[in-house]
Amino acid sequence: MSRPPVNASDPAENPAGKSAGGPADVPGAGADGTAGPRNGRPKGILVIAIIVALEATALLVAAAWYGTQLLTGAPVLSFWGAVFTLGLLLAFCVWLFAVARFLIRGFRWPRAGALVAQLFVLTLGFPTLTGGYPFAGLAMLVPAATAIVLLFDKRVIAFASRAGGAPPAL
Template sequence: MVPVRPRPILVIALIVAAEATALLVAAGWYGFELVTAAPVRSFWGAVFTLGLLLAFSAWLFSVAAFLFRGYRWTRAAALVAQLFVLTIGVPTLSGGLLWAGIAMVAPSLVAIVLLFDRRVITYASRAGGAPPAL
């Protein structure tokens, strides 16, 4: 019997996928700036930063996809991602960039609250591995 996917799972998966998309766009912009010879102190440091942006984006896309499918490990991964977003969003708010800060903090807080919803915990309890033999 396949459990019914609760709506909060969809909301969290969409938030995480939107954050992954934002990172991918940022990586594209960063890569464009790097290719157009924007001055950087360390070229290879900039390439490494670009690689980190791409890797984190891919990781968030996989978290969103596997959370949508109900895997257990994704709740912790999504929570860690939201805490990272908060560590950037709160200083952005206090630094005077109101709309950018709200755009980071509000979805992150919604996702954190929904991650502890009973329906989400129940649904996202699927362990990895092979399906049962019988």
């Protein structure tokens, strides 16, 4: 005769013959323990990922415009400083796309990256709003504030708690 498990996550057999506490027993999880769009991904994650991806797209458009201006001979104080600025725009764009992608997949680290990006957007949005460009300022502030609020939603925190595993040794 076997005893029932003391811990609900103990992989011992339960009376129904199913294993207790495995990844498939988590509500909304698939057989391999991952949550997919149909089985547990909160809408807040999708909204945040869309906001971050749109911000990355806007940066890509700005980088393309900046690059074309640089190539057409627009006057700059320092050519290599402008090239460095273009590189920073492209690097930040790639970083934001990675944040959006891994946030949808449920990893933990993109939440911090998304928060930092939204704080940067807020830092630019307030002076833009008060500097005579109210529509551009609101276009930056409203999505950033929405993303910040959703980043602290308990369902988003619960979903985005997957830690990256170590690569296999061999």
